[in-house]
Amino acid sequence: MENISQFFKLLKNNKGKIFVMFVSAVIFIFVLFPFDDLSDLVTSQVAKLSNNTVYVSFERLKMSLFPTPGVKMDQVFIESIRTPALSASELTITPSVSGMLAQKPYGHVSAKGFLKGNVDLSMSKGQRSDNGVERQRIEVSAKKIALHDLRELANLPVILKGQLNLETTALADLTFQEQPDMDIDLTINQFELPPSNVNTPMGPLTLPDLKLSTVELKGRLAAGQFIIETGTIGKPGDELQGTIKGKIGLTINNRGGMFTHQVGAYDFSIDLKAKKSFQDRAALFLSFIDGFKTPTAEGSQYKFKVSATNPMMPPSIGAAR
Incomplete structure (x- = not known):
């Protein structure tokens, strides 16, 4: 009991030093740490985890703590053997704290310059299906997506042009044991079919x-x-x-x-x-x-x-x- 009392007394007497140490650690981790040098490490780890089927590279990487923890990457380039090369001028990933604790992929992803437009995706816990299967709530908002680039990604047989806007909300089991439920609101402006x-x-x-x-x-x-x-x-x-x-x-x-x-x-x-x-x-x-x-x-x-x-x-x- 005496040791515990001394411990708390030590904390009280040195709270200023502890605060400075904490602030210094945060500044070093989130401001001074050379995250840009992690590009090669991230590229190699993604390639390793995907059995050399996916390669990711970027120019700059920043981490933030407030208002929510997150990671931002600039000039992101993704290559895959299954899809054409993809790029985004800015990619921001903000994981959900509750999702991390539950080991679920909850959070928010924002991609600017993706398919020449902007895409926002958020995932959270959803309602279970009538059969009791766990489902996630997925919301996607896409603005000014180039239909020509989307056509190449989807490998469609005809050439299409225009700008696509999409709003969709889905309840889905990510293993697709059951079919998802989804609402879709889609608009294409200045559509062209040569x-x-x-x-x-x-x-x-x-x-x-x-x-x-x-x-x-x-x-x-x-x-x-x-x-x-x-x-x-x-x-x-x-x-x-x-x-x-x-x-x-x-x-x-x-x-x-x-x-x-x-x-x-x-x-x-x-x-x-x-x-x-x-x-x-x-x-x-x-x-x-x-x-x-x-x-x-x-x-x-x-x-x-x-x-x-x-x-x-x-x-x-x-x-x-």
Whole structure:
């Protein structure tokens, strides 16, 4: 008991020295420590942990303690054997203290200059599923993402241009034992589709060039189905404008750490208004839905339904009710 009393008395008598020592340690760790020299160490450790499949490099690294602990890296460059090279002008990682204590990947990540835009991602504890599976709440906000760069990352077969904005909130089991629940609000401004050819179940199809002021899509992913609640294509004045509603099967699978997606049956109701200039340029493309055409003052209106049990099967096209 006497030793404990002496210990606290020692702390009281030397509290000034202890405070100075603590402040000095913080200044050294967070201000004076040469974090920039850690770039090679981080690169080698990431490569080692990923079996030489991922390489990360950066120019500057800073750590902060207030208002929350975090790490900021400038001019980040990531190479992977599975994706094209990625870069960001600034990457900030702010882990959650409660997440670290629970050994969960909770926190906030902000990437500026990613795909020529900005992305914010946060992860926290989410509601368990009806089957009792633990899920995480994931929120993603993306602004002014270059559609051309995103197309290369996703390896899409056609060239796309425009700026994408995305707001999404998901409840997901990171092992994907169950399919996630997700709300999606997506907008593409100044959308452009240059002339291109794509392979379809009916053979190669030539797509005409198309420019739209905007494309808006609101929907949700639930039980392996992506449901489009409202979809708006173009605006008044565009060569093509209209609406789309429906659903498509979309499941995400975890195959030994490799995540893949599978597209299933779909059923869409589409209402399009095309100006004469677009009709002339897209005559072959529009010939598939010519039977559902109604003449208008500026061109034609097409109202139809398209569905299939499998994306590799020829679709069934019928009149919309």
